[in-house]
Amino acid sequence: MKGMHNKLLSADLSVQSSAESTIDAEKLTGYLGGRGLGVKLFTSLVNPRTDPLSPDNCLVFATGPLTGSIVPTSGRFSLVTKSPLTGLILYSNTGGSVGPALKSTGYDCLVVRGRLDEPCYMLVSEGEEPQIIPCRDLWGLDTLETQNRLESLGLGRFHSLMIGPAGENGVLYASIMNDGNHRAFGRGGSGAVMGAKNLKAIVIKVGKAKPDIDNPELLTTYVKSARDKMKVAPITNSSLPMFGTAGLLNVINELGMLGIKNFQVGYSHEAENLSGEAIREQIFEKDEGCYACPIRCGRMTKTQSMNGKGPEFESLLLGTLTSIFDLVTVTEANYHCNLLGLDTVSTAGTISCAMELREKGALNDDRIQFGNKDILIPLIEDIAYRRGIGEELASGSAQLAAKHGMPDAAVHVKGMELPAYDPRGAIGHALGYATSNRGGCHLTGYLVSMEVFAAPKKIPRASTGSKADLLVLKQHQSAIEDSLIVCKFAGYALGFDFYSRFATAVTGEDLNITRLMKIGERIYNLERLFNVKAGLSRKDDTLPKRFLTEPLSEGLSKGRTVPLDSMLEDYYRLRDWDKTGAPSRAKLEELHIKP
Numbered sequence: 001m002k003g004m005h006n007k008l009l010s011a012d013l014s015v016q017s018s019a020e021s022t023i024d025a026e027k028l029t030g031y032l033g034g035r036g037l038g039v040k041l042f043t044s045l046v047n048p049r050t051d052p053l054s055p056d057n058c059l060v061f062a063t064g065p066l067t068g069s070i071v072p073t074s075g076r077f078s079l080v081t082k083s084p085l086t087g088l089i090l091y092s093n094t095g096g097s098v099g100p101a102l103k104s105t106g107y108d109c110l111v112v113r114g115r116l117d118e119p120c121y122m123l124v125s126e127g128e129e130p131q132i133i134p135c136r137d138l139w140g141l142d143t144l145e146t147q148n149r150l151e152s153l154g155l156g157r158f159h160s161l162m163i164g165p166a167g168e169n170g171v172l173y174a175s176i177m178n179d180g181n182h183r184a185f186g187r188g189g190s191g192a193v194m195g196a197k198n199l200k201a202i203v204i205k206v207g208k209a210k211p212d213i214d215n216p217e218l219l220t221t222y223v224k225s226a227r228d229k230m231k232v233a234p235i236t237n238s239s240l241p242m243f244g245t246a247g248l249l250n251v252i253n254e255l256g257m258l259g260i261k262n263f264q265v266g267y268s269h270e271a272e273n274l275s276g277e278a279i280r281e282q283i284f285e286k287d288e289g290c291y292a293c294p295i296r297c298g299r300m301t302k303t304q305s306m307n308g309k310g311p312e313f314e315s316l317l318l319g320t321l322t323s324i325f326d327l328v329t330v331t332e333a334n335y336h337c338n339l340l341g342l343d344t345v346s347t348a349g350t351i352s353c354a355m356e357l358r359e360k361g362a363l364n365d366d367r368i369q370f371g372n373k374d375i376l377i378p379l380i381e382d383i384a385y386r387r388g389i390g391e392e393l394a395s396g397s398a399q400l401a402a403k404h405g406m407p408d409a410a411v412h413v414k415g416m417e418l419p420a421y422d423p424r425g426a427i428g429h430a431l432g433y434a435t436s437n438r439g440g441c442h443l444t445g446y447l448v449s450m451e452v453f454a455a456p457k458k459i460p461r462a463s464t465g466s467k468a469d470l471l472v473l474k475q476h477q478s479a480i481e482d483s484l485i486v487c488k489f490a491g492y493a494l495g496f497d498f499y500s501r502f503a504t505a506v507t508g509e510d511l512n513i514t515r516l517m518k519i520g521e522r523i524y525n526l527e528r529l530f531n532v533k534a535g536l537s538r539k540d541d542t543l544p545k546r547f548l549t550e551p552l553s554e555g556l557s558k559g560r561t562v563p564l565d566s567m568l569e570d571y572y573r574l575r576d577w578d579k580t581g582a583p584s585r586a587k588l589e590e591l592h593i594k595p
Contacts, residue, residue: 001028002214003065003506008041009107009130011122013197014055014114016132023108029509030592033064033108034485035091036523038080041111042089043526048533052084052189053170053196055115061102061161061202062109064485068100068291069213070223071502072230073487075100075291083188085172085346085396086415086439088531090188093482094178095290098204101159106209116198121162123155126207138200139168142339147180150203162201164341166384167191171394173346173417174384181338182288182298182309188416188438191341214508222501226494230294233493235453240297240489241287243276245313249320249420250275255452255461256555257425259418260320261370262352263411263546266422267555270325274316278327295489303328308335314419314442317348322355323370333376340384346396349417351379353397353410354389362404365389408545414439414536423547425557426451428459428467431567434541435471437527443488445474455492464563468570476520483523522591525575525583529593538581541568 006028011018023037031040038060050056060080067077077099083090102110105126112122116132119139123131138146143164150160159179166174174191175184185191213219230236239247249271252258256266272278283303289296300309311318311334318337319330337344355370357363367375368389382390392400397417401410411418416439423430432445442448447470451461459470477496481488484503496513503511528536542548543562551559572579576587588595 001025001065002212002508003069004028004033004108005103005106005209005211007107008109008111009124010111010113011130012114013112013116013132013199018130030519031523032480032483032503032519033067034062034076034078034483035080035093035479036483036519037064037109038062038078039089039091039523039526041109042080043530045111045113046082048530050082052082052087052193055113055197057082057113057193059112059190059193060109061112063099063103064483065506066484066486066502068103069506070219070292071486072223072226073290073293073295073490074485075293076485076487077102078482078485079176079185079190081190081193083190083438084192085189088414088438088534088536089527090190090438091482091527092185092187092190093485094183094185095293095487096159096178096183097291098159098161098178099485100291101204101206103211104207104209105204106207110202112197112199115196119198119200121150121201121203122199123203123205125205126209135200140165143177143181143341144339146201150201155203155205157206158203159206160201160203161185163191163194164339164384166341167195169384169386169394170195171342171383171386172396173343173350174341175343177338177341181335184338184343186343187345187441189343213506215505219502219505222498222505226490226498227294230490230493235455235492236295236489240295243280244297244299245276246274246279246299246311246316247276248313249316250277251452252421254556255425256552256557257422258320259317259420259422261323262321262356262409263418263422263544264356265554266425266552266557268320268325271320273325274319274327274330279311282327283331290487293487297489301331303331306332306335308338310334310338311344315344317345317420318376320420321348321352322376324373324376326373329373329376333380336377336380340380342380342384345419346417347380347383349411350383350393350397350400351376353401354393356409357401357404357406360406360409362406362409411544411546412440413543414540416440421448422552422557423543423562424552424560426461427464427562427567428461428471430543430547430562430564431467431471431571432475434543434564434568435571437524437531444478445471446478446488447471447474449492453492456495462560464567468567468574471571472574473517475524476517479520479523480516483519518591522593525587525591526593528577529583529588529595532582536581538579541581
């Protein structure tokens with residue numbers, strides 16, 4: 001398939017060997033690339049009952065047919081593995097320039113399996129076998145120190161993936177960081193998987209390989225049209241460039257659906273202290289963007305003692321969930337998470353869970369209290385190094401709350417802590433949380449885009465009507481965006497028809513919208529099948545009890561709970577899943593998936 005090199009590089013760390021192979025055309029036409037191709041490769045290699053931290057688990061890094069092209073926001077690529085936090089399939093993607101760098105080596109995908117006997121990094125170069133290089137001197141360094149040390153080695157132009165101390169120490173929600181401390185393969189603990197393999201970093205030297213494009217002239221025309229649309233759409237032209245993702249905070253707070261005090265509250269007048277407007281006014285240095293991205297939503301920021309990237313909207317949970325509304329403290333907490341290689345959402349959710357346990361007398365540590373800004377960064381460091389109470393927090397909120405006899409204090413789905421949107425304020429988005437294949441995730445369907453931001457059109461956020469139908473479509477669309485692979489923010493300006501045009505011009509395949517949506521359905525069902533074999537069932541497609549039974553007490557979402565059961569019935573029917581939550585044999589046959 002054009003747009004891809006059709007080449008896979010596999011590395012077995014246990015025997016320090018590698019092999020190049022051709023990717024079957026059927027896999028490319030059936031799953032495209034990125035998340036879809038990663039899921040297809042991963043599920044063929046890993047037993048669903050495999051221990052995520054064992055050598056048998058794989059890390060599958062995959063680019064898509066649009067990665068590294070002239071298509072706006074095409075700098076992203078995907079990772080698929082088994083999550084140590086949830087025990088389920090984990091798909092994640094990251095921006096920057098690492099994906100285009102991998103593609104420039106002549107490979108579309110990199111599969112890493114096995115385990116090294118000592119800490120090493122992997123060097124991937126065009127036309128050469130990957131090298132495994134011992135690096136005990138890098139083990140223990142934070143991500144920025146690691147990046148600086150790699151840059152001092154005279155390796156030439158490269159981009160990198162790496163773990164920090166959190167990944168080395170097996171924190172179950174450790175991330176793999178991208179080019180130092182700027183971006184991440186977040187959620188679910190991929191950093192712990194990499195750490196268990198004794199793999200400190202993957203260094204990818206920029207090469208010259210470029211895949212063929214079927215119709216470059218037509219692609220150029222489509223790209224010009226897309227960029228013109230992105231220049232006039234308010235979100236991509238004004239809001240995101242001016243305030244970054246943190247520009248969402250005031251909107252979500254005013255709607256009374258911002259995660260505050262471990263989701264016990266949905267609104268606070270103090271939340272504006274952490275807003276995108278406050279960031280712009282107080283700590284903003286410059287904007288920053290990924291490869292081929294005209295939006296440039298990244299915020300480079302600086303406090304009196306530190307500097308770095310962010311915080312992003314979801315990372316502001318470090319303040320809202322803990323009721324710490326001091327911008328400098330929250331910003332520096334975000335910097336520390338990036339340096340140590342911690343997922344900010346799960347870090348915030350686990351610390352706020354501990355605070356609720358302390359508030360209700362289940363945890364005996366007077367320091368861990370809502371609003372105590374002096375404890376936030378020390379707790380983050382304790383988690384990364386598994387020191388003191390950090391040893392308990394390193395396993396996530398679900399295990400922490402269960403250990404202390406109050407499981408309802410953990411706000412998670414399938415073991416993964418929830419992002420910033422309180423689902424009581426957006427009912428369709430709530431169903432998306434409950435049915436996400438990777439756990440508590442807002443990006444798998446992101447129906448809040450319609451319920452709150454009217455993209456592409458506004459729907460009532462409190463209604464259950466047609467929410468299951470719309471969510472299924474959005475989940476399939478999301479799988480395609482993650483497989484082509486492009487940034488979801490472009491979708492605020494571009495209709496899905498643009499992705500069909502891009503994909504067809506690049507690959508030469510007739511990737512019309514109907515065909516793309518069928519591929520998205522295939523990807524979603526293959527992920528679900530893996531999870532069912534891993535032990536998932538209908539009981540796991542739920543939400544924390546407080547969202548189902550405890551109405552919000554103030555704000556514009558006051559009095560609301562989530563009527564999940566009726567929507568879930570509709571959702572299962574639409575998906576043709578049986579009462580246990582497994583895809584039916586007829587559905588699998590329709591999608592050409594082997595049971």
